[in-house]
Amino acid sequence: MIEIAGVTHAYRTESGPLPVLRDLSLSVPENGFAAVVGPSGCGKSTLTRLIAGLMKPDTGDVRLHGEKVKGPKSTVGMAFQNPVLLEWRTILDNVILPLEIVAPRMPRKDRVARAEHLxxxxxxxxxxxxxxxxxxxxxxxxxxxxxxxVHKPEVLILDEPFGALDAFTREDLWQLMHTLRAEEPFTSLLITHDLRESIFLADQVVVLSGRPATTQHILDVSFEGARVLDDLYTQKATDMLAILRHEIQVAQGRAETAEAAE
Known part of the structure; x- marks a missing residue:
């Protein structure tokens, strides 16, 4: 469903290009769930904007269902750390807002029924x-x-949507995500700093590091039966943290070597 091949991207600044992503590749199968982890500033949120069609890569391809992303797509849904709900609208009217945009001819009663179901x-x-x-x-x-x-997107992008919540609420929403996936199948990509979160929610965890960042590891997460928050997940998160720290050290070492060579 999501295919990213050799993507490189840099921001334009007054002092020149600021490279963020370099030759980044990953794929997420239909109805799969990938989590992207990495140090702050490594380009994780940039990646979500590229997938959503809000930006275009300098080189490489971003494809959804085999179709090259050239701009914003109605088949993509997004949720952020800040819910950004409109205070002058009720919760119901906030939820149906995307339907007003992508399905303006849908009768209101059908919009309301869809929102109330969710x-x-x-x-x-x-x-x-x-x-x-x-x-x-x-x-x-x-x-x-x-x-x-609400508009039944094929792809759901989650940019640290649980990061500002307390631990109890956050873990409650992790479980809710499994319920939503069972009821409303979708392909998802999650940006997170929480390794336990990535293990609990995702089928694969993509580790980014380096400046500019690239794919360092893709870890498959497979468990039999329902996922529960227990010592098994804690241990896996600990193992992943060790890998991530190692990759950051390796990337920093490469950067220092490159700078010395210059």
Missing amino acids: LGLVGLAGFEDKRPSELSGGMRQRASLCRAL
Whole structure:
């Protein structure tokens, strides 16, 4: 579903190009779930913008379902760390907003039915007429997930959507993501700094490092049966953290060697 091949990208600044990604490649199968981890500033959020069609790579290809991404696509949903709900709209009207844009001819009753179904799945039935300020942070993020999924996107991009929440709420929403995937199949790419989160949610974890960043490791995550937060996940997260630290050290060593050679 998501195919990224040899992508390189740099931002244009007054002092010249600022390389962010270099020869980055990864793929996510249909209905798969990939998590991208790496140090701050390594280009993880840039990657999401490229997949969403909000930016174009300097070189390389980004494809969704085999089609080259040339601009924003209605088949992509996005959720961010900040739910960015509109305070002047009710929760219900916030959720149906994407349908007003991508399906303007859909009758309102059908939009409402779709939104109410999702709100019921995430435990927000009865809160349809509330304003965002009347909900807790976790509830607002649940509404944001509903809004991202209301138009049945093929791809859901999650840019650290649980990062600002307390540990209890965050783990509750991790479990909710598994429920949503079972009820509303979609392909997903998650940006996160939380290694336990990546292990609990994803089928594969992509480790980025270096400046500019490139793919260092792709770790397959496979468990039999339902996933639960136990010592097994904690140990896997610990192992991944060791790999990530090692790759950062290797990348830093390469950068220092390159600078010395110059």
